[in-house]
Amino acid sequence: MPAAIGGSRWFRAILVVSLALALVFLTLPVLAIFVEASPRQLISSLGEPGATEALWLSLKTSMIAIAIIIVVGTPAAYLLATRRFRGRSAVLTMVELPLVVPPAVAGIGLLAALGPTGLLGPALGDAGVELVLQTAGVVVALTFVSAPFYLRQGVAAFETVERSLLDASRTLGVGEALTFVRVAIPSAREGLLAGLALAWGRALGEFGATLMFAGSYRGVTQTAPLAIYERFGTNFTSALALSALLIGASGALLLSVKLLGGARGFGNAGG
């Protein structure tokens, strides 16, 4: 027995050390930003031309992207989770593909698909839809890179909903649409919210695809990450301050979604 106890002590030590390492490594850069940027700098950076505009644009475009993702993504995820059909896993892989595509590749792909000389570009142009170098283009880029986070999490969340619960609801004469709204969504709520937080965070941080597809113009397409990058070369202090504000905004968002879903939700969000 002593050997076993010694072994488990070892194992416990490894667990604790690993967590400590992960914690230090993942929080150090975030802490450093707040240590280096004094509260006074934070406030004065807000007064800088372009800073509040960039933060506001980031919030606005990411909220529109998230709204689109919820409206289209929730039913799509439900279908993928509750039906078994030929080619389902191929479809799953395809909607998850943007997760592993580098942002620069996403930007090139969006230009090749929706740019003025792209696949659908001329058709969009005829319809009077202009995306490149427009705020709408930022929303397109954000939606593209962040939707898979919600879809993936949504499928996992709907898959954990008891089949019998959905069947019972239908047996009781509730239509499928109402079952989806009244039973499936509330049961999958925690997982859906976790996916929402991930997607929103990704959208707020988006850089490469936005720069390539939508460009960078103050008040129109220059989101907070682009504004931070612009300041990096000339005014590191101001870049730091704006970074701190963005962390604050993203952190507040993550926290409120967590509270909304109940902290428990994040424990099993992975499904």
Place this chain on the structure above:
Amino acid sequence: MAVATIAAAITTLAGCGDSSGTEKDQLLVSGASSLTDAFTAYGKDFGAADVKLSFAGSDELAAQIRAGAGPDVYAAANTDLPDQLNADGLAGKPVVFASNRLVLAVPPSSEIRSVADLARPGTKLAIGSPSVPIGSYTRTVLSRLDAPERDAILSKVRSEEPDVAGIIGKLTQGAVDAGFVYATDVEATGGRVKAIRLPARLQPSVAYGAAVITGASHPEEAAQFIDGLVSGQGAVALRKAGFEAPPG
């Protein structure tokens, strides 16, 4: 043990100054994006060391050096940034090694013939952001126009890009109709965009400066590399890429 393994892996990846086992020393060169073609050709021919190149916006590279990244050579698309590093004790005395011209870049089929044409309604323009040299040169050009024309042109700007690659990319993708770039950038596209020369009264002096970084691991080779840019293989590669001799 796991910690030791990870630490060892990180040290290896970070390349902590251990050059044992390699025949030639590595010379780290940070250059402005516009130098990519010329430096790549020169780097291959450079005999004294194995040249490792890294390209980005000049300001970005300077910020990296200030943050402690230590290349041996820093070559910028202006002389201000190397001068500032020198003044702060982060680099040796800068050498002016080449000059470039600003041009108006347009697609080959464009109807834009001059800077004045940019003010036409519906024109879309991409320029460098004010924080990078290409952006500040562009603003110098525009500041030499009279106010109404300058404002008309500025109102056509749709994107302020962090580097020249972004401007050329927006141009070749048809997102914008024109952009201000260096003559050498148009050269590098091999005909996908054409250059419109700026009148002499608008042309800013675009001089490139290079310096050996303080504390460089190979200061001798670094100085040799810069010498070659002024007169030698480097100068040949620069002319081939469309750069001109340093001013004065």
